[in-house]
Amino acid sequence: MSRAFVNEDNQEEAPIIPPRAPLPDGVPNYVTKKGFDLLKKERSLLHEEIEQLHSLEDDKDKRYKMQLAKGKLALLDARISSARILEVSENETEEVRFGAKVTLRFTNEKTEQTLQLVGVDEANVKEQKIAFTAPIAKAITGKRIGDKADLQLGRDKRSMEVISIDYEL
Template identity: 25%
Template structure:
């Protein structure tokens, strides 16, 4: 199985979430289940069933994170020779040539992607079009509304 690329920040965020779930959330749920059990009849005990459902969700998320962490390749952008070429982890400023609008994206792994935070997956159409290209090159991105031309304005290793 091929390792999924992830930035250092993405790995840190996953590890922090995992730590939080294991050290804080899990014990709280176990305590809630124990308290609900004390109330007697488990068949009609809503608190018990809610705590068990939360426990199931939390354990699933813990397994999901552990699985992801076991299958990632962390790419530290600071250890890559800097240049004008777009690579995984770079922050790219592009200009939509039709609208003359500038936007900046950081190219990250699938689990880190968050368009609102201007982080796009390396597998997204825009990122795939940009990868390997250099400053001032024009790329064409196939969009549902038609082809969109972007010029690479800047590439940052931050």
């Protein structure tokens, strides 16, 4: 078809919907109870946003925002439907497992860092929450207080020791 017959006013650009945090193929979507509640809250906020958009007058900006919100909601619904809440039992409190708050001492630096192993959607470095799929989480999972673990970062290897393990039961 010739470009002369294309109505360029009707050519809307589809929104780029940001992907959710990556979850490797075949890995269950583990979440903490708090993380699951945060996902449901996010869904509620997206539903509110869509309702507000419905009340606006029709225009190009509204359609774009509506497509964006509905796309985000579809990705979120898929993540929620695949979520598996992992509850911590008292038997697991001696080993680093999903949901644990762990304090580590890095051998070469003599510094300590506390972090919590959480689901991929709940991970937030500023809050010291890391995804259970992260390399450091994999290195310390199953360790006990006093155990050492090595984290390979490219050519560098960082050694660390588990100082404490805490679960919010």
